[in-house]
Amino acid sequence: xxxxxxxxxxxxxxxxxxxxxxxxxxxxxxxxxxxxxxxxxxxxxxxxxxxxxxxxxxxxxxxxxxxxxxxxxxxxxxxxxxxxxxxxxxxxxxxxxxxxxxxxxxxxxxxxxxxxxxxxxxxxxxxxxxxxxxxxxxxxxxxxxxxxxxxxxxxxxxxxxxxxxxxxxxxxxxxxxxxxxxxxxxxxxxxxxxxxxxxxxxxxxxxxxxxxxxxxxxxxxxxxxxxxxxxxxxxxxxxxxxxxxxxxxxxxxxxxxxxxxxxxxxxxxxxxxxxxxxxxxxxxxxxxxxxxxxxxxxxxxxxxxxxxxxxxxxxxxxxxxxxxxxxxxxxxxxxxxxxxxxxxxxxxxxxxxxxxxxxxxxxxxxxxxxxxxxxxxxxxxxxxxxxxxxxxxxxxxxxxxxxxxxxxxxxxxxxxxxxxxxxxxxxxxxxxxxxxxxxxxxxxxxxxxxxxxxxxxxxxxxxxxxxxxxxxxxxxxxxxxxxxxxxxxxxxxxxxxxxxxxxxxxxxxxxxxxxxxxxxxxxxxxxxxxxxxxxxxxxxxxxxxxxxxxxxxxxxxxxxxxxxxxxxxxxxxxxxxxxxxxxxxxxxxxxxxxxxxxxxxxxxxxxxxxxxxxx
Numbered sequence: 001x002x003x004x005x006x007x008x009x010x011x012x013x014x015x016x017x018x019x020x021x022x023x024x025x026x027x028x029x030x031x032x033x034x035x036x037x038x039x040x041x042x043x044x045x046x047x048x049x050x051x052x053x054x055x056x057x058x059x060x061x062x063x064x065x066x067x068x069x070x071x072x073x074x075x076x077x078x079x080x081x082x083x084x085x086x087x088x089x090x091x092x093x094x095x096x097x098x099x100x101x102x103x104x105x106x107x108x109x110x111x112x113x114x115x116x117x118x119x120x121x122x123x124x125x126x127x128x129x130x131x132x133x134x135x136x137x138x139x140x141x142x143x144x145x146x147x148x149x150x151x152x153x154x155x156x157x158x159x160x161x162x163x164x165x166x167x168x169x170x171x172x173x174x175x176x177x178x179x180x181x182x183x184x185x186x187x188x189x190x191x192x193x194x195x196x197x198x199x200x201x202x203x204x205x206x207x208x209x210x211x212x213x214x215x216x217x218x219x220x221x222x223x224x225x226x227x228x229x230x231x232x233x234x235x236x237x238x239x240x241x242x243x244x245x246x247x248x249x250x251x252x253x254x255x256x257x258x259x260x261x262x263x264x265x266x267x268x269x270x271x272x273x274x275x276x277x278x279x280x281x282x283x284x285x286x287x288x289x290x291x292x293x294x295x296x297x298x299x300x301x302x303x304x305x306x307x308x309x310x311x312x313x314x315x316x317x318x319x320x321x322x323x324x325x326x327x328x329x330x331x332x333x334x335x336x337x338x339x340x341x342x343x344x345x346x347x348x349x350x351x352x353x354x355x356x357x358x359x360x361x362x363x364x365x366x367x368x369x370x371x372x373x374x375x376x377x378x379x380x381x382x383x384x385x386x387x388x389x390x391x392x393x394x395x396x397x398x399x400x401x402x403x404x405x406x407x408x409x410x411x412x413x414x415x416x417x418x419x420x421x422x423x424x425x426x427x428x429x430x431x432x433x434x435x436x437x438x439x440x441x442x443x444x445x446x447x448x449x450x451x452x453x454x455x456x457x458x459x460x461x462x463x464x465x466x467x468x469x470x471x472x473x474x475x476x477x478x479x480x481x482x483x484x485x486x487x488x489x490x491x492x493x494x495x496x497x498x499x500x501x502x503x504x505x506x507x508x509x510x511x512x513x514x515x516x517x518x519x520x521x522x523x524x525x526x527x528x529x530x531x532x533x534x535x536x537x538x539x540x541x542x543x544x545x546x547x548x549x550x551x552x553x554x555x556x557x558x559x560x561x562x563x564x565x566x567x568x569x570x571x572x573x574x575x576x577x578x579x580x581x582x583x584x585x586x587x588x589x590x591x592x593x594x595x596x597x598x599x600x601x602x603x604x605x606x607x608x609x610x611x612x613x614x615x
Contacts, residue, residue: 003067005059006373008164008366009046009146010035010074012190015369018059018067021377030366031058046145048152061154070160070376071146072368073388075187075194078163079105079137080206082304087122087129101135112140116162116386120202134203136163136386143388157393160379164368165206166386169198170378171371172314172340182305183312185340186294186329187367188319190214193290195297197310205301209293213318216286223282234274239323240283241276247284253277291332316340320364340367454601455548462495469499482570482610489564490545491557497603498544501610539610541571544603551582551597558604571608578604 002022008015014036018029036050055064083100085093097117102109109115120132143161150156168185187194191212197205213235221231245256257278264273298310313333315326320339330337379385469483490496545561547554555578565571584596 002377003063004373004376005064005067005069006072006369006371006376007069008072008369008372009149010190010368013365014051014054015366016055016058017366017369017373018063019373025374027370029058030369032366046149048149051149052153055153064153064156068160068376068380069150069156069158070162070372070379071150071158072167072372073138073142073146073161073163075163075165075196075206076189076192076208077138077142078165078206079109080163080165080203081105081135082120082204083133083135084130085133087131093117093119093131093133097133097135101137105137109137110139113137114140114143114388116388118202118386120204121200134166134386136166136388138163138388143390147390158389160372160376160385161388162372162375162379162386164371165194165196166203167371167375168196168316168340168367169203170201171367171374172198173201181312182301182308182310183314184294184298184310186290186313186315187317188213188290188315188322188325189317193293193319194317195294197297197301199305199308204305205297207293207297211286211289211293213322216283219286220279220282223285224278234279235322238274238276238279240287240325240328241280242324242327243277243280245277247281253281257281287328287332291329294329294333311336313337314340316364316367318365339364451548451599458495458546458548461497465496465499485568485570486543486565489568490561493549493553493557494545494547494561496543497546498542500542502540502542504538504540541606541608541610543606543608545606546601546603548599548601550595550599551579551602554579554602554604562606565606565608570611572611573607573609575607576604577606 002020004019004021004025006015006017006019012035013032014034015032016030017027020026020028033054036047036054037044038047038050079101081101081104083097083104085096085100088096094117098115101115102113115135115137117133117135120134122129122131124130146161147158150158164187168187169183172183172185182197182199185194185196185198187196189212191210191214193209193211195205195207195209196203217228217231217235220226220234221228224231226234245253247253257275260275260277264275294313302309313330313335314337315329316339319325326337326339375385379387466487486496486499545558547557549557558576558578562574562576566574579602582597585598587595587598
């Protein structure tokens with residue numbers, strides 16, 4: 001967000017405004033003080049020390065150094081004209097515009113005159129490219145005085161030094177797109193009246209009339225036979241009174257004035273009372289003069305612009321704040337007339353005290369300084385402006401911009417290098433983490449391979465034991481169907497480590513316990529001939545079974561194996577001894593499951609009686 005300081009050094013009052021600017025102007029502070037002079041007469045100079053003291057009492061040096069500063073040139077010190085020239089290079093156009101202005105300006109420019117120009121529009125007439133150029137001239141001594149005031153404060157350099165007549169149309173066009181049409185601005189100041197006509201957001205016509213509020217006060221004092229200071233107080237307090245009498249009927253007006261004065265004298269108020277009708281009559285000649293001069297300017301512009309007409313008329317300056325002035329003038333012209341609406345272009349963000357309230361009420365006086373702030377930002381962005389800033393300061397500004405661009409470029413390069421280095425370190429860290437992950441996976445894979453090798457060895461042992469069992473079956477120690485049942489019912493995760501068979505003489509089948517006969521009856525439902533072929537001997541199997549898994553899985557598989565044996569027709573009275581209960585030690589498995597105990601080889605025992613069936 002940029003900060004902007006606008007300075008308007010008037011003949012009687014210095015106006016200063018402080019803004020913040022981003023997308024819209026935000027008015028942070030506005031103040032004024034009498035123009036401090038160190039001498040008397042026409043050649044009086046501004047007191048630099050007093051000017052610095054007044055300015056620094058409201059704004060800090062830090063605010064001034066970090067802000068864009070714009071200074072107004074009073075319109076009375078500027079001559080402006082529009083010239084038509086063939087299209088040429090910028091350097092040639094600068095020389096030709098100054099030469100054409102020197103030839104046409106009346107009175108002719110002096111030896112200290114400096115010129116600025118701006119192309120308003122380009123056209124082609126009879127296949128010849130022409131351009132309409134706005135040329136402004138002022139005295140170099142005024143520019144030097146304005147710069148010396150800022151250097152006195154602390155080597156400050158402005159960004160923009162331009163005439164008010166140029167700043168006002170641009171500021172007005174930014175408040176509302178409707179104001180970009182042909183518009184007349186009438187600045188009624190203390191010493192003179194400036195009439196400006198703008199088209200397409202730029203100044204096309206300017207005229208200065210030596211009639212201001214000071215001269216009007218003298219005329220009123222002469223008409224009413226009073227002191228000039230009294231006339232000034234009347235202008236401030238009463239302004240232009242509204243009356244119902246036809247001012248063209250001089251006799252009737254004189255009779256009405258005499259009647260009103262007589263009535264006030266009868267009421268005892270004749271000494272101090274000021275007759276509003278008499279004041280209005282004293283105003284009339286000057287008001288008619290202002291209307292006449294404005295209309296002359298409008299007619300001249302219409303002729304020069306080949307029929308274009310002014311659609312808006314706005315009044316500003318001290319005269320616009322005189323009560324009733326804008327209303328009377330607007331009634332004479334009709335159409336869209338009123339005060340200068342420059343405050344529409346900005347927000348107000350400061351505490352409204354009595355002084356601020358007075359300033360906002362009399363904002364037409366501050367129109368010039370508000371317009372300067374708006375144009376200062378525009379002049380910073382483009383070279384196409386009427387800017388009397390000395391060439392060395394313009395070059396300094398360009399060099400400063402180039403330095404800023406260079407610094408920004410270096411910062412971008414540093415940012416790119418920092419980004420590349422950061423990316424390298426991040427990718428290096430990710431690569432290390434990836435390598436560490438692969439190392440961990442390879443270690444787990446190696447452990448799995450070792451476990452697989454162990455399972456293969458155990459499978460080999462199981463196969464050997466199965467072979468031994470088959471040898472036993474060949475010898476018909478026990479039924480082949482029982483061994484086949486064990487192998488079929490045993491889960492894949494289990495393997496038989498030991499199998500001991502104890503053979504003892506069996507009791508007669510008739511003396512078997514009732515529970516055994518009931519179990520046999522249940523089993524005989526599957527094979528109706530089973531009971532008729534009971535074995536002579538009693539076979540008892542002791543099995544030692546191994547499982548490579550965690551504790552919970554081992555118990556689950558053991559219970560499953562026991563249940564399957566119990567449901568078979570070959571085994572009964574099954575007893576199982578599970579591994580000893582272990583303390584939980586949670587860890588991650590190969591998948592996403594959490595294991596409560598370590599995966600390792602665990603054993604459990606099974607005891608079962610075998611129902612031997614003859615082959």
